[in-house]
Amino acid sequence: MNVTDIWNVSKSPTISFELFPAKSEKAAAGLDNTIEILAALKPDFVSVTFGAGGSTREGSRQLVQKLKHDKGLEVVAYFACYGLGPEEIIDVLNSYHEMGVESILAVRGDTPRDKEFESHPDSLPHASDLVSFIRSRYNFCVGVAGYPEGHIDASSKAKDLEYLKLKVDQGAEYIITNYFYDNSYFFNFVDRCRGVGIEVPILPGVMPIYSIKMMEMLASMCGATIPDEVRMGIAALEKDDQEALLSFGIEYAVNQCIELLEKGTPGIHFYTMDRSPSTESIVKRLRSKGLL
Numbered sequence: 001m002n003v004t005d006i007w008n009v010s011k012s013p014t015i016s017f018e019l020f021p022a023k024s025e026k027a028a029a030g031l032d033n034t035i036e037i038l039a040a041l042k043p044d045f046v047s048v049t050f051g052a053g054g055s056t057r058e059g060s061r062q063l064v065q066k067l068k069h070d071k072g073l074e075v076v077a078y079f080a081c082y083g084l085g086p087e088e089i090i091d092v093l094n095s096y097h098e099m100g101v102e103s104i105l106a107v108r109g110d111t112p113r114d115k116e117f118e119s120h121p122d123s124l125p126h127a128s129d130l131v132s133f134i135r136s137r138y139n140f141c142v143g144v145a146g147y148p149e150g151h152i153d154a155s156s157k158a159k160d161l162e163y164l165k166l167k168v169d170q171g172a173e174y175i176i177t178n179y180f181y182d183n184s185y186f187f188n189f190v191d192r193c194r195g196v197g198i199e200v201p202i203l204p205g206v207m208p209i210y211s212i213k214m215m216e217m218l219a220s221m222c223g224a225t226i227p228d229e230v231r232m233g234i235a236a237l238e239k240d241d242q243e244a245l246l247s248f249g250i251e252y253a254v255n256q257c258i259e260l261l262e263k264g265t266p267g268i269h270f271y272t273m274d275r276s277p278s279t280e281s282i283v284k285r286l287r288s289k290g291l292l
Contacts, residue, residue: 001074002102002141004173006044007201007266014044014267015283015292016076016203019067019274021048021059030274031063035071037276041283044267045074047105047176050092061095068099076143076176077101080109081130085120089130093138104140105176106130106167128167135171143174146202148189152223161192168198175200179207179271181252182227183259204260207271208278209234209249211242250278254285261291268292 006014017038022028038046046067050060060077067073077096081089096104108127124130127144134142144167147160154160164175175193180186186204193202209215212234219226230252237244257268268286270279286292 003045003074003076003143004141004201006074007174010044010267013261013265013292014203015041016043016045016047016267016269017279018047018049018205018269018271019063021051021056021063022274023059027274034272034274034276035067037280038272039067039071039073041280043073045076045103047076047269048078050078050080050107050109057092061092061099064096064101065099068101074103075101076103076105078105078107079130079134080107081124081127081133082109083119083123085122086133088120089124089133090137093134093140097138097140102141103143104134104138105143105145106134106172107145126163128163128170131167131170131172141173142171143176144168144172146175146177146189146193147223148177148180148185149223149225152221157192161196164193165196165198168200173200175202176269177202177205178222178224179205180224181230181256182225183256185225186260187263201266203267203269204265205269205271206253206256206260207273208253208282209245210273210275210278212245214273246278250281250285253278253282257282257286258289258291261286 022031048060048063048067050056064075064077068075079092106127124133131142131144134140146164150157150160177186177189190202215226218224233248233252234245237248260268272279283292
């Protein structure tokens with residue numbers, strides 16, 4: 001079942017988790033444990049990332065296979081087109097189609113860090129081009145990424161919204177947003193989307209606070225604002241008390257999700273960073289309140 005069909009039949013908001021391929025044997029063992037715990041929560045779907053320039057191509061394929069066929073989960077497979085030629089794109093998409101994947105999240109992707117990487121001369125320059133490419137060849141349900149605070153490379157929020165509208169006009173059927181710590185950015189983003197005629201479902205992304213270093217690094221990379229409420233809450237904690245930090249992050253995310261769900265979002269998409277304890281606790285808290 002594809003993502004939009006899931007929302008059409010679901011009687012309650014959905015939960016979904018993002019996972020990424022492990023980069024080492026130790027990470028693989030941790031990911032296996034995470035999958036066991038998160039799969040037990042019976043998510044409506046999970047998503048699997050795709051590394052810049054196809055760097056995790058095989059790992060992404062293997063993880064999709066494990067989640068879909070070993071765990072029986074619905075999977076949204078990311079696909080990043082940056083630097084890849086048409087033949088490479090078709091090879092990956094064919095493999096996902098053969099696995100029974102029904103939903104794709106089409107993104108441009110980041111520039112590979114490998115200095116020796118050479119972009120294919122016929123690569124697709126934008127996510128909108130990828131959406132059009134996929135829709136002309138496959139029957140995948142295609143989604144795209146949305147940025148409540150604006151994409152970090154966009155010249156303005158208005159221009160970023162213009163590009164998002166183009167992706168929807170090319171055939172995107174749903175939007176999953178980047179994470180945010182201030183819900184007002186999401187609500188404003190939805191209002192602006194509706195104002196320009198974007199009517200597809202918009203699923204908010206939520207990422208609990210896992211560590212101060214990770215929070216600061218990811219926020220600088222993707223342009224997410226860290227509100228004063230978060231900074232002051234962390235400052236009030238005992239220094240280096242990781243358990244207290246995780247508890248604070250869980251409580252903050254629970255309150256975020258409550259407001260998002262009470263205001264009618266179709267569900268919550270959790271950026272798990274291949275970890276389970278925080279997400280598991282948040283989902284159980286929300287379910288205990290009858291919100292999921």
